Amino acid sequence: MEIIVKFLEKNGLVFAFLVVGLIIYLSGIISDKLTRRKIPASAIAILAGLVIAYFGGVYSGGEKGIADIKIFSGFGMLGGSMFRDFAIVSTAMGASFLVLRRTGWVGALSLFLGIVLSFLGGVGVALLWGYRDAVSLTTIGAGACTYIVGPVTGAAIGASSDVIALSIAAGVVKAIAVTIGTPFVAKYIGLNNPHTALIYGGLMGTTSGVTAGLAATDPKLVPYGALTATFYTGLGCLACPSILYLLMRLTFGG
Amino acid sequence: MIIYGVAILAFCYIIGQLIGEFLGKFIGVDANVGGVGFAMLLLIFLSDWLHKKGYFDKSTENGILFWNQMYIPIIVAMSAIQNVKVAVSSGFIAIMAGIVPFVICLLAIPLLAKLSKNTKPD
Numbered sequence: 001m002e003i004i005v006k007f008l009e010k011n012g013l014v015f016a017f018l019v020v021g022l023i024i025y026l027s028g029i030i031s032d033k034l035t036r037r038k039i040p041a042s043a044i045a046i047l048a049g050l051v052i053a054y055f056g057g058v059y060s061g062g063e064k065g066i067a068d069i070k071i072f073s074g075f076g077m078l079g080g081s082m083f084r085d086f087a088i089v090s091t092a093m094g095a096s097f098l099v100l101r102r103t104g105w106v107g108a109l110s111l112f113l114g115i116v117l118s119f120l121g122g123v124g125v126a127l128l129w130g131y132r133d134a135v136s137l138t139t140i141g142a143g144a145c146t147y148i149v150g151p152v153t154g155a156a157i158g159a160s161s162d163v164i165a166l167s168i169a170a171g172v173v174k175a176i177a178v179t180i181g182t183p184f185v186a187k188y189i190g191l192n193n194p195h196t197a198l199i200y201g202g203l204m205g206t207t208s209g210v211t212a213g214l215a216a217t218d219p220k221l222v223p224y225g226a227l228t229a230t231f232y233t234g235l236g237c238l239a240c241p242s243i244l245y246l247l248m249r250l251t252f253g254g
Numbered sequence: 255m256i257i258y259g260v261a262i263l264a265f266c267y268i269i270g271q272l273i274g275e276f277l278g279k280f281i282g283v284d285a286n287v288g289g290v291g292f293a294m295l296l297l298i299f300l301s302d303w304l305h306k307k308g309y310f311d312k313s314t315e316n317g318i319l320f321w322n323q324m325y326i327p328i329i330v331a332m333s334a335i336q337n338v339k340v341a342v343s344s345g346f347i348a349i350m351a352g353i354v355p356f357v358i359c360l361l362a363i364p365l366l367a368k369l370s371k372n373t374k375p376d
Contacts, residue, residue, distance in 0.1 A: 020327045042326045049333025057339030065335040073335075079331030080304055080329055085290050087328045089267050090321035092294035093301060106370035121355035129347045144355040166351075169344035172322070172337055179333065181356060188361045199255025199366045203359040207290070208336070212329045219326065227291050234287030 005071055012074025017176075019077065023048055043183050043216035048174060072144065088211060091223040102200045107228045110202030115236050118144045118205065119244055122170060134248040136163045141248075142240035143167025144174060146206045149236035156241040175209035182213025195222040201225030204230030259317020262304070304333040 008015045027045035031037055035044075053065030062068030067076035077083070123137050123146025131137055139159040143150025143166065150167030153159075159167075182191070182200075189198050201210045201224065210229040214221045274289020279288065301318070304310040341348065 010266075016331060017327075020330050023330055026325060045326070045330045046270040046333045048328045048337050050336060052334045053336045054338040054342060056334070062307045063337045063340070065338060067335040075331050075335050078328060079333070079335045083324075083328050084332055085293075086263065086267055087273070087325040089270065089289055089293040089297055089312075090318050091325060092297045092323060093315075093318050100279045103370065106366060110366055113362060117362060118355035121358045122351045125351040127346060128350075140351055142350050165340075165342075166344060166348055168337075169340050169348035170272050170351035173344075173349050174356055175336070175352075176338065176341060177353050177356045181360075185360060187345055189360060190367055191363070195370070196363065196367050199363055199370070203362055203366070204356070208329075208332060212333060215326050215329050222325065223294060226286060229296055230274075230290035231288040232296075234274070238281055250346075 008071040009073060013070070013077050014074070016078040017073065019072070019075075019253035023052075040183065040216055042219070046179060046212050050179070070148075078115070084201055084208070084211075088207075088222070088226045091219075091226065094243070101215050103195050103224075107198045107202050110199045111228060111231055111235055114203035114232060115145055115239055116244075117203070118174075120241065123248070132252060134245065134252045135159050137252060138240060138245045139163050139167045140170060140247045142236065143170035145171070145236040145240065146233050147171025147175065148233050149240055152237045153240040157245055159215065171206070173207040174204075178204050178206055178209030179216070180213040183216045184211075186217045194221060197221035197224035198228050202228035202232065205229055205236065208231065212243070256313050256317040256320075257313040259319075261302075261317075262300060262314070262319050263297065263321060266293045266300060269293065321348050 024041065024045045028041040030044050031039055031041040056069055057063070060068035062161070066072045067074075075098060088219060096168050119141040122141035125144075126137050126140040131140065138157060139154035140163065142153035147168045149172070150171050151164050154164035154167055173240055176218030186192065189200075190227060191200055197214060198215070204210050204213075204225075207226065207229045210225045211222055214225045231235070270291070270293020271286065271289035273292045274286040277287040297318075304314075332371065341352070
């Protein structure tokens, strides 16, 4: 037994290939037999990933889902930002430059609106829960953008660690909501063409949520959503601790 | 050869991500600004140019398409390493602070899409 565990630890990435392959195979069967392909196999597989992450986190007490369990540490590599971004870039092969150019300014507008709307949404919720100081409100609002913007902003303006933790949690919840929600709402918001996918990526911003959600909806849309979403976190890190924080201070004092 | 495709992809990735890093540094934020986006644009241009020059054969293209196909498996692995536990256990405020912005932005999509459709040539 010990030999097997050690072996799987040492060959983590290869073992992760095998396990992910099995997850996707089983998801395909579930999609076919239980939902008559109404829910795509990729959506079930991604959802299964989140469930596995939850149990991995509960079991190990760590922060990286299943990757904190030693024999599954290869998941950290396979699902980490390097492979993720490498694969996202490769999807650009199928993207149409014409569509990109035509949607250019709306993409920029959607980024701007996405950051402001998410921020205000987060601030609104924080107000409801009784936060009144500009620093906490800004940090929670930033967390509502993405789980990277939250802690970056919080650290920049000197928020307390529990508020920073809260902002990370808010960002993670948003990423999960986007992942799970996208395939279900796609129909109702007209998310079936590259043009809308670009806007969607800019508005939602969470790269992991947008790309996973679009992959589950229609893989052809992934490059368009990813292209705008990739600017979101950087712009959020720029706007939240500066303009938006000043705005909060003017409104609530501090 | 397959490795040429993978190498072209790696080239675009590295250049794009570096631009993103420098842009972040330049505007003074501790984050990569649009690195993946720059890499994608570079790949679109480069693959188009190589196609026209006739340097882009089937197996070179397969080196890129392989990663294209690996995309969903990688996303599944990525889901499995999210900190779902903290999201579930942080209580109602974190859940609301995550879901409310999602819903607000959802409502904005049809508006933006409509707004921009008017300027479309077709």
